[in-house]
Amino acid sequence: MSYTADGHTPAVVADNFTKQFGTVTAVDGLELTVPAGSVYGLLGPNGAGKSTTIDALVGLVQPTEGTIRVLGMDVRASAVDIRRKTGILPDGFTPYEQLTGREHLELAGRANGVDVHTGDVLARVGLTDAADRTAGGYSRGMCQRLGLAMALVGQPDLLVLDEPGAGLDPHGIELLRRIVREERARGATVLLSTHQLAQVEAVCDVVGIVDEGQLVAEDDVETLRRTVGAEATLRIRPTGPLEPAGDLLTDVDGVAEVTVADDALVVRCVDEQRTAGVIAALERSDVALESYEKALPGLEQVFGAYTDER
Amino acid sequence: MPGRDTYTPLLDVARVEFRRHRRSRGTVGTLIAVTLFCTFWSVHNLSISAYPPDASLVNDGVFSVVAPGQDVFLLDVATSVFVGPLLLCFGILLGVGTVVTPRANGTLRTLQTLPYSRRSVFVGLLLSRLLLVAGVVATLTLGTVVSASLAGVSLSLRVLFGFVVFLTLHAAGGVAVGTVLSTLRTRPAAVYLFGVVAAVGLLVLGGLLSSQFLPAGVFAPRTAFHVALAGLHWNWTALFQQALANSAGGIQPSYGSTAAGVLVLCAWVLIPTLLGVVSYERGDLGQ
Numbered sequence: 001m002s003y004t005a006d007g008h009t010p011a012v013v014a015d016n017f018t019k020q021f022g023t024v025t026a027v028d029g030l031e032l033t034v035p036a037g038s039v040y041g042l043l044g045p046n047g048a049g050k051s052t053t054i055d056a057l058v059g060l061v062q063p064t065e066g067t068i069r070v071l072g073m074d075v076r077a078s079a080v081d082i083r084r085k086t087g088i089l090p091d092g093f094t095p096y097e098q099l100t101g102r103e104h105l106e107l108a109g110r111a112n113g114v115d116v117h118t119g120d121v122l123a124r125v126g127l128t129d130a131a132d133r134t135a136g137g138y139s140r141g142m143c144q145r146l147g148l149a150m151a152l153v154g155q156p157d158l159l160v161l162d163e164p165g166a167g168l169d170p171h172g173i174e175l176l177r178r179i180v181r182e183e184r185a186r187g188a189t190v191l192l193s194t195h196q197l198a199q200v201e202a203v204c205d206v207v208g209i210v211d212e213g214q215l216v217a218e219d220d221v222e223t224l225r226r227t228v229g230a231e232a233t234l235r236i237r238p239t240g241p242l243e244p245a246g247d248l249l250t251d252v253d254g255v256a257e258v259t260v261a262d263d264a265l266v267v268r269c270v271d272e273q274r275t276a277g278v279i280a281a282l283e284r285s286d287v288a289l290e291s292y293e294k295a296l297p298g299l300e301q302v303f304g305a306y307t308d309e310r
Numbered sequence: 311m312p313g314r315d316t317y318t319p320l321l322d323v324a325r326v327e328f329r330r331h332r333r334s335r336g337t338v339g340t341l342i343a344v345t346l347f348c349t350f351w352s353v354h355n356l357s358i359s360a361y362p363p364d365a366s367l368v369n370d371g372v373f374s375v376v377a378p379g380q381d382v383f384l385l386d387v388a389t390s391v392f393v394g395p396l397l398l399c400f401g402i403l404l405g406v407g408t409v410v411t412p413r414a415n416g417t418l419r420t421l422q423t424l425p426y427s428r429r430s431v432f433v434g435l436l437l438s439r440l441l442l443v444a445g446v447v448a449t450l451t452l453g454t455v456v457s458a459s460l461a462g463v464s465l466s467l468r469v470l471f472g473f474v475v476f477l478t479l480h481a482a483g484g485v486a487v488g489t490v491l492s493t494l495r496t497r498p499a500a501v502y503l504f505g506v507v508a509a510v511g512l513l514v515l516g517g518l519l520s521s522q523f524l525p526a527g528v529f530a531p532r533t534a535f536h537v538a539l540a541g542l543h544w545n546w547t548a549l550f551q552q553a554l555a556n557s558a559g560g561i562q563p564s565y566g567s568t569a570a571g572v573l574v575l576c577a578w579v580l581i582p583t584l585l586g587v588v589s590y591e592r593g594d595l596g597q
Contacts, residue, residue, distance in 0.1 A: 021594075052596060058423060061594040084425035094416025098333035099326070110322050111424035134333075147420075 009072045011036045011158050011189035012057060016066035019052050019213075026052040028213035029066070034191055034206075039184050041204030042193040045307055049213040050193040051091045054162045057191075058088050071157055084112060087156035091163045091193075093147030097136030101127050101146050104135065105153060112154035125149045126175055140167030148179065159183050159190045165199050177203050197300055211307045224302045231256070232275050233295045234267040239288040252281045272296060319426040323434025326421075328441055337442070344400055345446050348393065349453035372536055374547045381469045381543060383458060388473065388539050393450070394532055397481040399509040401443055405488020406505035408435045409590060410498050422595055432590040436489050436583060443481045447474060472542040476575065480535040483578030487512070490586035493593060524553060525565045534574035541568025 012034035019027040027049040034040040044050045055061040057070055059079030068075040070082045095104055102118045109116030122131045125145040130138065135146060144167045151159060164176055180190050180203045194200060200207055201221055208218040217224060238245045246258050246265055254274025259266045269275050275294055282289060331337040372389045375382050387393055412418035412435070421431055451474050458465055491504040516530030527533045533550050540548040554566035564570055 021596075055594075055596045060419060060422060061596045062592070080425050080427050083423065088423040090419050090423050092416060092419075094420055096326070096330050096417055096420070098330045103326075103329075107322070107326055108424060111319070111426060150420075 009036060010034055011038075011071060012040075012191060013069045014053070014057075014066065015068070017053065017056060017063055017068055018065035019049075019056060019061060020064045026213055027056075030210070030213065030215055032208060032215055032218075034189060036189050037184070037187060038205045039180060039190040039192065039203050041200035041207045042191065042210060043195065043197070043200050043207055043303060044210035045195060048210045048307075050195075050210055051162055052213075053210070054091070054160055054191070054193050058083055058086060058090075058160060060090070084154075085156055086158040086160055087151030087153065089144075089147045089151045089159075089161045089164055092166075093143060095135035095138065095143055095146055098134055100132050100134050101138075101149075102131045104146055104150055108150040108153040114154045116153050121149045121152060124152065124179070126172070141169055141172050144168055145172065145175075148176065152179070152183075155186070155188075157188055159188050160193075161190065162193045163195075164192065165194060165196050173199070197303055209303065209306045217302075217306045221302075225296060227302070227305075232269050232272040234265075234269065234275050234278055234292055235295070236265040236267060236278075236282070236292040237263065237290040238265070238282075239290045245282065245285075245287045248281065248285055248287065249278060252278055254278075319430035320434045320437065323421065323426060323431050324437040324441070327435055327438035331438060331442060341442060341446060344396075345449045348396065348446070348450040351390065351393075372549060373540060374549055374552060375545060379543070380463045381466050382546075383463055384465065384469060384473045385539065385546065387454060388477070388536065393477065394480060394535055395513055397443070397447070397477065398484040398512060398531060400446070401481040401484025402488040402491075402505050402509045402512070403502070404439055404442065405436075405485035406492050406501050407498075408439055408485075408489040409492035409586075410496065410501040413496060413595070414498050419595055428591045429587050432489075432493075432587050433583070436486065436586070439485050439489070440482050443485055444478050447478045447481060451477075469542045473539065476535055476538045476542075476572075479538075479572075479575040479579060480531060483531050483575060483582075484509070484512070486579045486582035486586070490582040490589065493586050493589040520550070528565045528570050528574055531575070531578050534571045534578070537566070537571030538568060538575055539571075541571065 010033045012032065014030050014032040017027055017030040017032070018025065030049070030053060032053070042050050042053065052061060056063055056068055057075065059075055059082065062076070071085050073082050075082060095101075099107070101122055105116050105118040105121055109118075119128065119131065122128050125148050127142060127145050127149065130142060135143065138146065144164065148161070148164065151161070159180075161180075165173055168176060177199075180192065183190055190203075192199065192204060205220060206218065207221055207224060209216050209224075217227070219227070236245070236249075242260055242263070242265055246260065249255055249258050249265065249267055252274075254270050254277055255267055256270050257268040259268075267275075267278055269278060272294075279289075279292065373382075373385045375385070409418065409432070412421070418431075422428070426434075451470070455465065455470065487508055488505050491508060492501055494504065495501050512531055516527055516533045519530055520527035520533070527550055528537055533548075536548045537551060540546045540551060551566045
């Protein structure tokens, strides 16, 4: 068994995990370690192997090769014990159409051997009004909230959420982020699989990028940003005409390119520090500024850099 | 030894599935249709048949009855194509949906993400369907008993109970066969096709076995059902058993005995269930 630096058993350790479906290799020798107590974002394009990995972690699919340990237990030998300590929201969660939201939570409670205050859990995910309606009448977002509620039953040590934002409206997304933060504060580990970059950026401590069944990058968001370049972009709106300001900025040290878009100057700097020099140069000149905003490389660029080049 | 940890999940799964069936229009409609059909046939059969106190079938092509008695009515019911074969086919077609339907609609993954073992989920799903079949048999029997009573035919409680148990086992064998088929493919259409082939195959199995090697005929579900029924009364015999009897009329071969019939009926439930468990435990439940 491997251990993290602080002596805790990692929540998830995948060692050379490979999964083949017939002739198709969905996951190819994946090495993955999810530190205990972290919010880990598994990021990747469609078909990258994220959901197969998640399914293998909770025993829904059997590894073709390699081993997976979850909460210190081997998934082949202790799948039920793992699921007892893990809250799972599977990709495309489907409730029983004929059962009510409350009955779903009672089922999850019985399965986990815990008494559930169904009203409290449903309120936490914003389903109080629909508690006694059958899930057949739920919208996609409501189903997703119900799945999240079932995953939260029993205060699991590990929360595995596969595409949790699917079907959620902006309020639902915000609720999801809040719950993830609350669960982390409680001490749980959260493993979040998604292709929604904003989701990962908002809540994850560590990001693993999976492409073609392999982990191609893993680090915190800031470090990953730096690995694809420190370029920063300024969007500047002068009060006067754009051309003089543009001419001025072309010669400023550290400016890679100046273009015009949507009545604004888009100034690409070689790194973030150089943006201060650009603003200072404008202030020294007679160009007055209406507004400016700075944009650092987002996960979009990181994601693109790691998944496009393969 | 299996304990609470084994049975509680199994009963949880069976309970939630049974609740789902109970609230499903499709399931309730199908069950009502099958039950009404069987009961109508039963009532109709009784109304056109006379079973006086000295009634005797003597030889109806399946059974031979030495002494008279009104209980022979149940043998008449059992030989009907609408009871044994229909319930067997119904059981198979009900069974083929056990895994493939929840797999196709996604609820199997939902259930399997809870801390239940694969075995508990599989047996729980099967159990819920066996309860449905038991419900159909119970309703059919109730209708038969009421009709018999109105016609003045009196049935022995012991024989009636045996008839219900063996008929339920017979149909349960069909459900178990259907359930193991349900684990073999993920596409519902393919699995239902397997089910139709299996239903037809099991119906002709007895004839094929008997024509090629008579003693092996008891391994066919329908023959085993008749042999088991014959054991309910000391003066009843299945013609299949008579064909295997010695010159003194004794049922010598163990495979022609009542015990063999009952064992075969149980085997048709247990063996497919075990095969289904193995197949389900080894399979993937990915999307």
